[in-house]
Amino acid sequence: MKIVADPSVLQLAINHHQSKEFVQAEKIYRQILKVQPDSVEVLYRLGVLKQQEGKPAIAQRIFEDLLRLEPDSFQAWFSLGNLHQSQAQWSKAVSAYQQALAIRPDDVAIINNLGYALQQQGLVEDAIAYYQKALALQPDCTEAKVNLASSLLTSGSIYSFDVFDTLITRFCITPDEIFRQVERKMGFDNFANYRQAIEQSLLQQADDYTLKDIYQQLAQALNLNRRDAEALKAAEIEAEFENVVGIKENLEKVNDGDLLVSDMYLPKAVLRKMLQKAGLDKKVELFVSAQGKQRGTAWQKIINHWQIAQHLGDNPHSDVHMAQQYGIRAQLYSAAQPSAVEAALCEIGAGKLAKIIRKIRLEHPFKAPLRNDFYNCFVQGNLVMLTIFSVFLLKTAEEKNIRRFLLSSRDCYHLNTVFRQIIKCCHLTIDCQYFLTSRLSRISCSEDYLSYVLQLIQPGSSAAIVDLAGTGLSLSYLLQQVREEIVLPPVPLVFFHHIHLDRVETMYRGVTLDKREIHSLILEDAINLDLDALEILNYIKQPMLKDMCKQGAHQYSPIYFKESAPAEILTLIDATEEIVDDFSSQITSDLIDELRYDVDWEDLCQLSLVIYQQLSRNDKLLSYFMSFHAEENREVEQALSAMLAEHGLS
Numbered sequence: 001m002k003i004v005a006d007p008s009v010l011q012l013a014i015n016h017h018q019s020k021e022f023v024q025a026e027k028i029y030r031q032i033l034k035v036q037p038d039s040v041e042v043l044y045r046l047g048v049l050k051q052q053e054g055k056p057a058i059a060q061r062i063f064e065d066l067l068r069l070e071p072d073s074f075q076a077w078f079s080l081g082n083l084h085q086s087q088a089q090w091s092k093a094v095s096a097y098q099q100a101l102a103i104r105p106d107d108v109a110i111i112n113n114l115g116y117a118l119q120q121q122g123l124v125e126d127a128i129a130y131y132q133k134a135l136a137l138q139p140d141c142t143e144a145k146v147n148l149a150s151s152l153l154t155s156g157s158i159y160s161f162d163v164f165d166t167l168i169t170r171f172c173i174t175p176d177e178i179f180r181q182v183e184r185k186m187g188f189d190n191f192a193n194y195r196q197a198i199e200q201s202l203l204q205q206a207d208d209y210t211l212k213d214i215y216q217q218l219a220q221a222l223n224l225n226r227r228d229a230e231a232l233k234a235a236e237i238e239a240e241f242e243n244v245v246g247i248k249e250n251l252e253k254v255n256d257g258d259l260l261v262s263d264m265y266l267p268k269a270v271l272r273k274m275l276q277k278a279g280l281d282k283k284v285e286l287f288v289s290a291q292g293k294q295r296g297t298a299w300q301k302i303i304n305h306w307q308i309a310q311h312l313g314d315n316p317h318s319d320v321h322m323a324q325q326y327g328i329r330a331q332l333y334s335a336a337q338p339s340a341v342e343a344a345l346c347e348i349g350a351g352k353l354a355k356i357i358r359k360i361r362l363e364h365p366f367k368a369p370l371r372n373d374f375y376n377c378f379v380q381g382n383l384v385m386l387t388i389f390s391v392f393l394l395k396t397a398e399e400k401n402i403r404r405f406l407l408s409s410r411d412c413y414h415l416n417t418v419f420r421q422i423i424k425c426c427h428l429t430i431d432c433q434y435f436l437t438s439r440l441s442r443i444s445c446s447e448d449y450l451s452y453v454l455q456l457i458q459p460g461s462s463a464a465i466v467d468l469a470g471t472g473l474s475l476s477y478l479l480q481q482v483r484e485e486i487v488l489p490p491v492p493l494v495f496f497h498h499i500h501l502d503r504v505e506t507m508y509r510g511v512t513l514d515k516r517e518i519h520s521l522i523l524e525d526a527i528n529l530d531l532d533a534l535e536i537l538n539y540i541k542q543p544m545l546k547d548m549c550k551q552g553a554h555q556y557s558p559i560y561f562k563e564s565a566p567a568e569i570l571t572l573i574d575a576t577e578e579i580v581d582d583f584s585s586q587i588t589s590d591l592i593d594e595l596r597y598d599v600d601w602e603d604l605c606q607l608s609l610v611i612y613q614q615l616s617r618n619d620k621l622l623s624y625f626m627s628f629h630a631e632e633n634r635e636v637e638q639a640l641s642a643m644l645a646e647h648g649l650s
Contacts, residue, residue: 195218
């Protein structure tokens with residue numbers, strides 16, 4: 001058989017190889033190499049074959065030949081490392097893995113294998129660091145988890161974690177609010193003050209105390225019978241349990257055998273149940289004292305029984321300073337504290353929204369820096385703005401007697417989810433429709449598309465069209481086409497940010513914009529704003545609408561342009577829908593009533609503006625999308641300009 005550089009011949013060899021027909025596969029590999037001696041792929045496959053045959057010396061020579069041809073071959077370095085590891089040649093394995101890691105710094109398999117090779121050399125601390133890095137990149141990597149647990153046992157070291165505000169936190173943020181919840185539930189006037197006073201007294205009098213001690217003192221001070229005191233204690237435990245929020249990024253760091261350390265009066269059994277509710281399923285030790293961490297007595301006992309590699313906690317004194325005094329490396333964790341946005345919401349009286357935003361933030365962490373930055377902006381920026389804008393829609397509905405909102409695709413997709421939940425939980429009689437539209441479909445305005453719009457906007461429907469940001473010109477053009485078909489009263493256009501753009505007004509110079517029907521949360525004269533930030537945070541996995549196809553009397557099918565968003569952008573927005581669904585499921589009528597009636601509207605508007613301005617200055621956020629976003633916008637505006645010129649409007 002004559003061998004040439006034919007892919008089908010190589011595929012035949014691969015088929016033999018995969019079927020473990022090593023003799024036939026090697027024969028073809030070597031025949032190909034006579035024609036193509038520098039074929040990196042064939043050399044690699046032949047090296048793997050010889051390794052599988054148990055001929056490591058030959059495999060090593062082949063991999064080394066390959067690396068002389070292509071020094072940056074990740075596969076060759078990885079395979080060479082595995083080859084050395086299989087022969088317990090640990091230093092050579094480490095060297096090969098380090099070369100592979102230099103080529104692919106975030107490859108979890110390489111990081112884990114390098115850790116294992118270091119562990120076998122006795123470099124346990126270095127190995128632990130690599131296993132932790134592997135798990136930070138891929139938390140469900142079973143091999144790295146097993147290796148980490150093994151290395152910790154070998155070193156005699158474990159990791160320790162504070163519990164409250166490190167692994168779990170309270171939805172209500174402070175313990176004082178737990179006491180107020182008990183007071184309201186049990187109808188016990190001034191209970192919160194009594195409860196706080198008793199604990200303060202015990203803090204000064206006793207080195208250690210428990211919840212049982214607190215309620216014994218409370219019963220004596222208030223002359224409560226045992227049944228009433230037990231009922232109050234049970235109510236407090238129930239309130240703690242109901243308020244549990246898991247801090248996911250830290251819960252994922254806990255391994256079997258680790259130690260949890262807490263200055264807490266709650267019983268261990270209650271703490272374990274709270275941790276289980278938050279999702280902790282590891283077998284861990286639990287060391288609980290009232291103030292042992294703060295005073296150091298807990299750390300003294302801990303170092304007598306455990307060797308701690310590192311402690312993680314939220315209190316600078318108890319978790320960091322005191323741990324370090326006893327020779328324990330410690331790291332401070334502060335993300336459980338309200339963020340700047342959450343604190344600002346609390347300051348203006350929107351505490352219920354602040355608590356939900358904080359919960360979503362802590363339960364949806366993303367380790368990759370790019371994703372973490374994007375999702376932080378999404379949760380603490382976009383969700384807050386969408387909620388406040390939803391309240392603005394309710395205000396506008398009341399003032400303008402609007403009974404139906406048409407929320408424009410694609411920017412209003414997430415708003416549609418949030419607003420629908422608000423309507424549902426508040427039992428409002430407002431209709432909300434997700435309006436499939438785009439600038440191009442509005443200007444081309446085919447017969448089927450116009451029919452679709454006429455079905456949504458009918459005389460007497462009291463409808464308004466909603467968009468996050470825009471000039472309103474393409475919507476005004478669409479409404480002009482509708483009015484050529486039916487007599488239609490003015491249709492309000494409601495924006496989060498109504499904007500004025502000279503270049504766009506030049507394109508639409510034949511279109512009339514009735515500014516009396518424009519309603520905007522952010523005023524036109526607001527400065528330092530970039531609508532790109534708003535649009536970027538509301539990207540979804542749905543291409544731009546091209547047209548509608550009428551299928552029946554009241555049935556239409558959307559026709560989309562081909563998806564043009566790059567894969568990295570689609571990957572980045574992967575979890576946004578899940579986050580919005582989670583957030584929306586926690587919206588209550590109490591939260592909306594607080595925003596509508598208890599918070600000053602000007603404060604909400606000002607906070608929206610400040611958040612919008614900060615997002616507009618976030619160069620990282622904008623840079624992720626801007627190349628694609630700007631190109632798509634340029635192409636759309638070119639197409640629009642041509643359409644408008646064809647209609648004699650530009």
